[in-house]
Amino acid sequence: MTAxxxxxxxxxxxxxxxxxxxxxxxxxxxxxxxFVVSLVSSPGSGKTTFLEKxxxxxxxxxxxxxxxxxxxxxxxxxxxxxxxAPVRQIVTGTVCHLEAEMIRGALGDWDLAQLDYLFIENVGxxxxxxxxxxxxxxxxxxxSVTEGEDKPxxxxxxxxxxxWALVTKFDLAEAAxxxxxxxxxxxxxxxxxxxxxxVSAKTGKGMEEWVRVLAQRGRFAxx
Amino acid sequence: MTAxxxxxxxxxxxxxxxxxxxxxxxxxxxxxxxFVVSLVSSPGSGKTTFLEKxxxxxxxxxxxxxxxxxxxxxxxxxxxxxxxAPVRQIVTGTVCHLEAEMIRGALGDWDLAQLDYLFIENVGxxxxxxxxxxxxxxxxxxxSVTEGEDKPxxxxxxxxxxxWALVTKFDLAEAAxxxxxxxxxxxxxxxxxxxxxxVSAKTGKGMEEWVRVLAQRGRFAxx
Numbered sequence: 001m002t003a004x005x006x007x008x009x010x011x012x013x014x015x016x017x018x019x020x021x022x023x024x025x026x027x028x029x030x031x032x033x034x035f036v037v038s039l040v041s042s043p044g045s046g047k048t049t050f051l052e053k054x055x056x057x058x059x060x061x062x063x064x065x066x067x068x069x070x071x072x073x074x075x076x077x078x079x080x081x082x083x084x085a086p087v088r089q090i091v092t093g094t095v096c097h098l099e100a101e102m103i104r105g106a107l108g109d110w111d112l113a114q115l116d117y118l119f120i121e122n123v124g125x126x127x128x129x130x131x132x133x134x135x136x137x138x139x140x141x142x143x144s145v146t147e148g149e150d151k152p153x154x155x156x157x158x159x160x161x162x163x164w165a166l167v168t169k170f171d172l173a174e175a176a177x178x179x180x181x182x183x184x185x186x187x188x189x190x191x192x193x194x195x196x197x198x199v200s201a202k203t204g205k206g207m208e209e210w211v212r213v214l215a216q217r218g219r220f221a222x223x
Numbered sequence: 224m225t226a227x228x229x230x231x232x233x234x235x236x237x238x239x240x241x242x243x244x245x246x247x248x249x250x251x252x253x254x255x256x257x258f259v260v261s262l263v264s265s266p267g268s269g270k271t272t273f274l275e276k277x278x279x280x281x282x283x284x285x286x287x288x289x290x291x292x293x294x295x296x297x298x299x300x301x302x303x304x305x306x307x308a309p310v311r312q313i314v315t316g317t318v319c320h321l322e323a324e325m326i327r328g329a330l331g332d333w334d335l336a337q338l339d340y341l342f343i344e345n346v347g348x349x350x351x352x353x354x355x356x357x358x359x360x361x362x363x364x365x366x367s368v369t370e371g372e373d374k375p376x377x378x379x380x381x382x383x384x385x386x387w388a389l390v391t392k393f394d395l396a397e398a399a400x401x402x403x404x405x406x407x408x409x410x411x412x413x414x415x416x417x418x419x420x421x422v423s424a425k426t427g428k429g430m431e432e433w434v435r436v437l438a439q440r441g442r443f444a445x446x
Contacts, residue, residue: 010233042266043349043378044370071350073376094380096319096350124377126266127294127319127348146369146392146399147267153296154347155266157317169369175398176369 018132021100025107025135032112035218036120038134040158041142042151043124046168046201048076050142051121053201055083057211062116062218067106069098069123076121097128100135116218126151130158138163138217141191145169145178152183152190159190164197166210171200241355244323248330248358255335258441259343261357263381264365265374266347269391269424271299273365274344276424278306280434285339285441290329292321292346299344320351323358339441349374353381361386361440364417366410368392368401375406375413382413387420389433394423 029036039047051066058064068076069090077089090098090106103120112118120136122129141162143151146169152159159165165187173180180198187196195213199206252259262270274289281287291299292313300312313321313329326343335341343359345352364385366374369392375382382388388410396403403421410419418436422429 007233007237010230014230042347042370043374044265044268044367070377072379073373075373075377094350094354096348123350124265125319125348125350127317127346128351131317144267144369146367146395147265150296150298151266154293154298156295172369172395172398175395 015131018100021104022133022135025100025103026137029112029118029135029137032115033219034112034115034118036118036134036136036138037214038120038122038136038139039142040122040126040129040139040162041124041168042126042144042147045124045142045144045147047121047124047142048079049201050166050168050199051119052080052083053204053207054119054211054214055080055085057207058117058214059084061215063114064117064119065110065115066119066121067103068121069102071095071123080121092123096123096125097132098122098134099132103134117214126155126158130161140164140166141194142166142168143183143187145173146176149179149183149186152186156190159187159194162191162194164210164213165191165194167196167198169200169202170198170206171203173198238354241323244327245356245358248323248326249360252335252341252358252360255338256442257335257338257341259341259357259359259361260437261343261345261359261362262365263345263349263352263362263385264347264391265349265367265370268347268365268367268370270344270347270365271302272424273389273391273422274342275303275306276427276430277342277434277437278303278308280430281340281437282307284438286337287340287342288333288338289342289344290326291344292325294318294346303344315346319346319348320355321345321357322355326357340437349378349381353384363387363389364414365389365391366406368396369399372402372406372409375409379413382410382417385414385417387433387436388414388417390419390421392423392425393421393429394426396421 065086074089077087080087288309297312300310303310
C-alpha cells in the first residue's frame with residue numbers, strides 16, 4: 001500500500017543483497033562441515049528454552065554452538081550459555097528479523113570446522129524472518145499450543161518454508177484446549193514437506209525424538 | 224545493517240507519509256466522535272477472542288465496530304462478527320503490520336458518527352506495528368501469560384507506546400508458572416504510563432474491569 005512501488009524495489013534489492021551473502025555463508029558452512037539450523041516463531045513460543053534443552057542433549061555427542069537475535073537485551077545468550085555451548089548474541093535494535101549480513105558479522109572469524117551443529121535463533125516474529133535466507137541447512141518453525149491451531153493458515157509464508165514444525169509447550173496442550181489434529185491438518189496444508197513433532201522442553205517429552213531427527217540430518221549422517 | 228542508510232531513508236519517508244494520513248484519520252475520528260483503540264500483540268496471544276468478548280460486553284450500551292488485519296484469511300472477521308458488531312477485514316498479503324492508509328482504505332465512506340468505539344486489531348507482530356500511527360486514541364498491548372514475563376524487555380518499542388498493557392489468558396497463569404509481579408515490574412519499567420490489567424477472555428475474569436476502564440476513556444466520558 002503506502003509508497004508501495006518504491007518500498008518494493010528497495011526491498012527487492014535488500015533481499016538480493018541478502019541472498020548473495022546467504023549463498024556465501026552456505027558455502028562456508030558446507031566447507032566447514034557444520035550443519036546449521038535456524039529457529040523461527042512468535043515471541044514467547046519457547047524458542048530459547050527449547051534451544052537450551054536441544055544444546056544440552058546434543059552436547060555429550062556433538063560440538064554445538066548458537067547465535068541468538070533479539071531487539072534488545074542479551075538475556076537469551078546468557079540463558080543459552082548455561083548449556084555450556086558457545087553462544088553469541090545479535091542485538092538488532094529495531095530490526096525485526098535477522099539478515100545474512102548480521103550472521104556473517106556475528107560469526108567473525110569463528111573456526112566453524114570445530115562445530116557439528118550451529119543453531120540460529122531468530123527474533124520472535126512470525127512474519128518478517130520468512131523472507132531472509134541465512135544460509136542455514138534447515139529451518140524449524142515453532143508453534144506453541146497456546147497460540148492456537150490456526151496460525152499456519154494466518155502466517156503462511158513462514159510455515160511454508162519450514163523443514164520441521166515443532167509444536168511446543170505440549171505439556172500445556174490440555175489446559176489450552178489445543179486440538180492437535182486440527183493443527184496438524186493446518187500444518188500439512190501449509191508446509192506439506194515439514195516433519196511435525198510435538199515437544200515439551202519443560203518435561204523433556206519429545207525432545208529425544210527431535211534430537212534423533214536432527215542427528216539423522218547432520219552432515220556426518222550424510223557421509 | 225544491510226543497505227542500512229538507503230533502507231532508513233525510505234523507511235523515514237514511509238513513516239512520514241503514514242503520519243500525514245494518521246493525522247487526517249485522527250481528525251476524522253475526533254469529528255465523528257468515535258473513540259479508537261488499536262490492539263497489538265504477538266501472534267496467538269488472544270487478541271481476537273479478547274476483542275470478540277470486548278465487543279459483546281460493550282454492545283448493549285455502545286455502538287461498536289472493528290477492523291482486523293491479517294496476512295491471510297478472513298477468519299478473524301468472521302469470528303468477530305459473531306459479536307453482532309460490524310467488522311471489516313484487512314488482508315495485508317505479506318505486509319507485517321497495518322498502516323494508516325490501509326485503515327483509510329478499509330473505512331471507505333463508513334459513517335463513523337454512527338459509532339462510539341472503533342477497534343483496530345493489528346497483525347500479530349510484536350515489532351513492526353510499533354512504528355505506524357493509525358490515528359487511534361489509545362493502543363492496547365496484549366501479553367499472554369504463556370509468553371513469559373520478559374517480553375516487555377525484549378520488545379521495548381511496542382510496549383513503550385502502550386496506553387494499556389493487558390495480561391491475557393490469565394486462567395493459564397498457574398499452569399504456565401507465570402510470575403505476575405516480575406511481569407508487572409518489567410511492564411512498569413518499559414511502559415510506566417500504561418494501566419496494567421489481567422484478563423481472561425475465556426473465563427471472563429477481568430473483562431468487566433477492562434470495559435469500565437474503556438468507558439472512562441470514551442469521548443462521551445470526556446464530555
